[in-house]
Amino acid sequence: MPRRRKVGNLLALAVLSALVQQPMHPYEIATTLRAWGKDQDMEIKWGSFYTVVRNMERHDLIAAVESVREGRRPERTVYRITDAGRAELVDWARELVSTPVSEQSxxxxxxxxxxxxxxxxxxxxxxxxxxxxxxxxxxxxxxxxxxxxxxxxxxxxxxxxxxxxxxxxxxxxxxxxxxxxxxxxxxxxxxxxxxxxxxxxxxxxxxxxxxxx
The missing domain is CATH 1.10.287 (Helix Hairpins)
Structure with missing residues (x-):
């Protein structure tokens, strides 16, 4: 049976899959996920993206490392994946691959x-x-x-x-x-x-x- 997760939105899984590559700011994460076609692999509601990122930081799955500014653009916070986030990514992947669930179409x-x-x-x-x-x-x-x-x-x-x-x-x-x-x-x-x-x-x-x- 699927376990209850601190941030259960599959968008969190996608964010972890991006940050495990390297630290990024949210806009860069979203751009990367779109380039990878992650919205074709899982249901992603982009309107909840920043809420998911904030919840992930609150639950120590990701952590802010610095804030950067590019030209006149607003300051952006760069995030890295934490040890807890890496463990969550691996555990979530194991569950999704091994455990079938009823998914009505x-x-x-x-x-x-x-x-x-x-x-x-x-x-x-x-x-x-x-x-x-x-x-x-x-x-x-x-x-x-x-x-x-x-x-x-x-x-x-x-x-x-x-x-x-x-x-x-x-x-x-x-x-x-x-x-x-x-x-x-x-x-x-x-x-x-x-x-x-x-x-x-x-x-x-x-x-x-x-x-x-």
Missing amino acids: RFRAGLSVLAALHPDEAVALLRQRLEQVETGIAAERDALTEHLRTVPRLFLVESEYGLAVREAEATWLRSLLAELTSGSYPGLDEWRAYHEAGGPEPTGPAEGSDPAQ
Whole structure:
């Protein structure tokens, strides 16, 4: 079970991953994270960035080392990662890599109410999604191939994972569409009849019924 952390926002993990490289001021940290594409790897709400940094300092995960001024720009505080911050980074990485947690997606939510749509509309929309997923796969594969020319594979492993997940989704979508378009999907006729009769949408098994019957 994931442990409760002093600063649980994943943005804190991203900040630690930047500061473990070298001390930086907040603007430099944010610029670095954007350049690394960290906002594609985890949910980052940039509006809470400075609040997260302050909370990390309050909990001794990072520490101010100096303030610098560049030209007419406001003075900026440079932070370094502390020993506690390094330990947190390692422990958090171990947890995220080793422990699966339930992470609900918008697509799963949509699938949970797929019966609200007419089967023909569902097919059209799933085809639309598949087309966009396949376009994304091609772009991600090209980008990964290009990055591997100059970046060690170890630092692109999250991109490999993302690509594998997209490819798995595309494979599943093709399989579902094949069943829907061939008419072999269980309950398809009843699903269609509900909508064409203008009746209520089909739901799950009635309370107390045996879904295996």
